[in-house]
Amino acid sequence: MAADLRLENRLLKEESRYCSYGDTVHYLKKPKIFSACDGSFLYDYHGKSYLDLQMWYSAVNLGYKNKQVNEAVINQIERLPQLASQYLHREKIELAACISKQMQKSFKARGRVHFNVGGSQAIEDSIKLIRKITGRTQFFAFQGGYHGRTLGATEITSSYRYRKPYGHFSNRAQFIPYPYCFRCPYAKRFDSCKYYCVDQFERLFETEYNSVIDTKSGECEFVAFYIEPLQGTGGYIIPPPDYFKKIKKILDHFKIYLVDDEMQMGFYRTGKFWGLEHFGVKPDVLVFGKALTNGMNPLSGLWAKEELIKPESFGPGATHSTFSSNPIGTAAGLETMKLLRDKALPGRINSSGRKFVNMLKQLQKKYKEIGDVSGLGLAIRLEVCEKDGITPNRRLVDQIFHEGLKGNLEYKGEKYGLVLDVGGYYKNIFTLAPSFYITDEEIAMAHKFLDQLFLRFTKPKYKS
Numbered sequence: 001m002a003a004d005l006r007l008e009n010r011l012l013k014e015e016s017r018y019c020s021y022g023d024t025v026h027y028l029k030k031p032k033i034f035s036a037c038d039g040s041f042l043y044d045y046h047g048k049s050y051l052d053l054q055m056w057y058s059a060v061n062l063g064y065k066n067k068q069v070n071e072a073v074i075n076q077i078e079r080l081p082q083l084a085s086q087y088l089h090r091e092k093i094e095l096a097a098c099i100s101k102q103m104q105k106s107f108k109a110r111g112r113v114h115f116n117v118g119g120s121q122a123i124e125d126s127i128k129l130i131r132k133i134t135g136r137t138q139f140f141a142f143q144g145g146y147h148g149r150t151l152g153a154t155e156i157t158s159s160y161r162y163r164k165p166y167g168h169f170s171n172r173a174q175f176i177p178y179p180y181c182f183r184c185p186y187a188k189r190f191d192s193c194k195y196y197c198v199d200q201f202e203r204l205f206e207t208e209y210n211s212v213i214d215t216k217s218g219e220c221e222f223v224a225f226y227i228e229p230l231q232g233t234g235g236y237i238i239p240p241p242d243y244f245k246k247i248k249k250i251l252d253h254f255k256i257y258l259v260d261d262e263m264q265m266g267f268y269r270t271g272k273f274w275g276l277e278h279f280g281v282k283p284d285v286l287v288f289g290k291a292l293t294n295g296m297n298p299l300s301g302l303w304a305k306e307e308l309i310k311p312e313s314f315g316p317g318a319t320h321s322t323f324s325s326n327p328i329g330t331a332a333g334l335e336t337m338k339l340l341r342d343k344a345l346p347g348r349i350n351s352s353g354r355k356f357v358n359m360l361k362q363l364q365k366k367y368k369e370i371g372d373v374s375g376l377g378l379a380i381r382l383e384v385c386e387k388d389g390i391t392p393n394r395r396l397v398d399q400i401f402h403e404g405l406k407g408n409l410e411y412k413g414e415k416y417g418l419v420l421d422v423g424g425y426y427k428n429i430f431t432l433a434p435s436f437y438i439t440d441e442e443i444a445m446a447h448k449f450l451d452q453l454f455l456r457f458t459k460p461k462y463k464s
């Protein structure tokens with residue numbers, strides 16, 4: 001125990017001296033170090049267990065240390081762990097085929113897959129693809145949207161804070177309000193708004209003086225619209241059912257491509273293979289990463305429809321990265337795709353998601369500070385407010401987040417910690433992305449832990 005504490009203190013000292021702070025976020029004064037993981041749990045150096053409800057921001061959908069994915073990686077390490085990407089290997093080809101066939105199944109769309117390593121790099125590749133094919137550079141994106149931190153991805157990510165220190169961004173996107181009905185940007189109510197937000201988007205195209213279109217030639221200045229089907233970092237916001245159908249009609253009319261960023265919502269997070277499948281529209285380009293390898297060797301990529309990505313237009317070397325389609329990542333991806341073929345999985349995700357949301361709704365009855373709870377599959381949001389149920393309450397979110405990591409929550413006589421992720425425009429939302437294999441007992445634990453946490457900082461309406 002004393003040796004563990006010494007090791008932890010030494011590591012923290014060295015971190016503060018040798019690690020750049022720029023590649024991470026220090027939410028805690030004393031950063032947390034974990035030493036092991038398994039299933040839905042992380043473990044610290046003192047052997048304490050932490051129930052994880054964020055699973056590496058939805059990268060580890062199939063649970064930590066998933067046995068089959070680990071075995072696929074180990075087999076690949078023993079057979080062909082390294083290969084320059086100018087040469088081919090079976091796993092790359094089969095994984096590209098697998099994802100392309102899934103696109104045919106999900107959207108009846110024919111196209112090709114292009115790999116890279118991180119999510120932002122795949123976004124970057126999608127930007128280059130569109131720019132190369134169309135010769136045009138301007139994009140729409142959403143307020144509250146997040147597409148990564150490379151320079152190109154930052155241009156289409158809404159936060160000015162991410163751009164501010166890095167000079168002028170000439171291709172900064174035009175940011176459109178997202179249909180965030182709980183906090184409607186137009187102060188409407190969904191039961192009576194008649195998709196007023198779509199009318200407002202359409203209005204941009206009425207006259208050249210609304211800044212997006214040359215009405216004489218009919219050409220729009222914007223060539224693609226980058227969307228997340230549910231906003232991830234923005235707070236797991238679910239758009240209303242017909243929103244994207246209505247938007248897509250406008251995009252098609254003005255020949256604007258739809259680029260679907262499925263980095264967080266892809267691979268069944270929402271109960272369907274791709275999040276966009278819930279909304280009845282087809283993407284022109286789809287970008288993915290994170291959960292493709294269950295958080296193992298990084299791998300990301302894009303799918304684009306054939307007319308955009310055909311080799312005559314987007315040929316060899318159009319863009320390149322040393323580690324794209326690396327053998328270990330593609331082997332992990334192939335095994336993940338195999339596990340996702342389990343016919344019982346979507347049912348399991350939807351049923352656990354319903355149980356989770358019902359559990360949170362019970363808490364909502366007890367605590368005035370829980371303003372909104374909703375979910376699609378296992379992409380779940382809990383919006384924390386002041387007592388009025390609407391004013392964002394970041395302070396309480398921070399308190400709960402920190403307290404969860406102290407590791408003094410009780411379940412059946414044992415002490416645990418709770419790992420949460422915070423998102424939302426006002427940083428007042430717990431964005432919950434539990435493992436697809438979360439058990440009923442782990443949902444019961446989550447209930448007890450959240451109840452204990454709210455109880456420590458607020459007054460419940462009743463005692464239970």
Ligand SMILES: Cc1ncc(COP(=O)(O)O)c(C=O)c1O
Pocket residue numbers: 057118119120121123146147148149228232233261262263264289290
């Ligand atoms: C929707 C979305 N797009 C892109 C990214 C960027 O991916 P990465 O962090 O792997 O660069 C993220 C990361 O959180 C994301 O959530």
